[in-house]
Amino acid sequence: MRVDAFDYHLPADRIAQEARPRGSSRLLALDRRSGAVAHRRFAELPDLLRPGDLLVRNDVRVRPARLYGRDAENRLVEIFLLRAAGEGRRRWLALAKPGRRAKPGRRIVFDENIGAEVVGVADDGVRTVLFDGPFDDGLLDRLGHTPLPPYIRRDAGAPDRPQDRTAYQTVFAREPLAVAAPTAGMHFTEESLERIRARGVEIADLTLAVGAGTFKPVTADDTDAHVLPPEDVVLPAATRASVAAAKTSGRRVLAVGTTVARSVEADARRPDAAEPGERRFATDLFITPGFEFQVLDGLLTNFHLPRSTLLMLVSAFAGRERVLAAYAEAIREGYAFYSFGDAMFIA
Numbered sequence: 001m002r003v004d005a006f007d008y009h010l011p012a013d014r015i016a017q018e019a020r021p022r023g024s025s026r027l028l029a030l031d032r033r034s035g036a037v038a039h040r041r042f043a044e045l046p047d048l049l050r051p052g053d054l055l056v057r058n059d060v061r062v063r064p065a066r067l068y069g070r071d072a073e074n075r076l077v078e079i080f081l082l083r084a085a086g087e088g089r090r091r092w093l094a095l096a097k098p099g100r101r102a103k104p105g106r107r108i109v110f111d112e113n114i115g116a117e118v119v120g121v122a123d124d125g126v127r128t129v130l131f132d133g134p135f136d137d138g139l140l141d142r143l144g145h146t147p148l149p150p151y152i153r154r155d156a157g158a159p160d161r162p163q164d165r166t167a168y169q170t171v172f173a174r175e176p177l178a179v180a181a182p183t184a185g186m187h188f189t190e191e192s193l194e195r196i197r198a199r200g201v202e203i204a205d206l207t208l209a210v211g212a213g214t215f216k217p218v219t220a221d222d223t224d225a226h227v228l229p230p231e232d233v234v235l236p237a238a239t240r241a242s243v244a245a246a247k248t249s250g251r252r253v254l255a256v257g258t259t260v261a262r263s264v265e266a267d268a269r270r271p272d273a274a275e276p277g278e279r280r281f282a283t284d285l286f287i288t289p290g291f292e293f294q295v296l297d298g299l300l301t302n303f304h305l306p307r308s309t310l311l312m313l314v315s316a317f318a319g320r321e322r323v324l325a326a327y328a329e330a331i332r333e334g335y336a337f338y339s340f341g342d343a344m345f346i347a
Helices: 042-048 137-143 162-167 183-187 190-198 237-249 258-268 309-318 320-332
Strands: 026-030 037-041 054-058 066-070 076-084 091-097 107-109 115-121 127-131 176-178 202-208 231-235 253-256 279-283 298-302 343-346
Touching: 026 042, 026 320, 037 042, 037 320, 042 190, 042 343, 054 237, 054 258, 066 107, 091 115, 183 298, 190 202, 202 237, 202 258, 231 258, 237 253, 237 258, 253 258, 258 279, 258 298, 258 309, 298 309, 309 320, 309 343
Parallel strands: 026 343, 054 202, 054 253, 253 298
Antiparallel strands: 026 037, 066 076, 076 091, 091 127, 107 115, 115 127, 202 231, 231 279, 298 343
């Protein structure tokens, strides 16, 4: 399918630059069969849920993966850590900006005690950097910056705003494995989750380690030519059992975000899908219109970038024309878009 079929015009002032109080966003409710739209507040989400629904969320925590250092000429270099690659967390895979300041053999200094050498560059631009010593979670917390997406404008190298660190994280986040937030989950407060449970809705968790591929633009002309980088998924035995029980009894399975949608649909397609137990696997499942959903009955999600794989997934679930019509109405009605923006509930 042509990628430009997922294009739309978004005025720049619709891109949310600041986080609002958690749970205060607007909520566009879309009927995926009729295309009918209703304008609500996120606080009304429990009213849209049914007793017996299963709400599945991604409990991954975002680590402060963006580092700012200086090269030998004292020029600023951004090193975006993707994942540890051995040697007791000394060796990491990373992205660099600008890349010309992070060529093999270059040294980047982050403070008076911590530096790293760029020891390799892959064809896709991913660097291998070797730190002077183990670069553990304590150093990440001290030197790292919140990996806000590039459309949220912040001064390079400036200290994190405390509200950014808090807001770009869900209240139920656990293990720090992600370099981007599962943003649909950021709307929830502890109070809203209690209201949902009180309505008789079951809540289950999985973990998908959101990677930098979530920011990767689709540069191909056709969706068939785009490949998603694989991301690691952990599906606990209890969550898999809850999904299976809900499908067997005809109850709805609702995903909090596209990461959850991909995880449960990928699990349903594994050869051992019918067998109980925990599953750990990597998925590069790319969902576009024509995809046959086996698990999902509803989706809570934010508004996504034009031509993005996330918009393609939402379009596959609710229909491209209906989704783009809903986006057009959201723009007319002044909704805020992207990570710090408003939400959609599609069912």
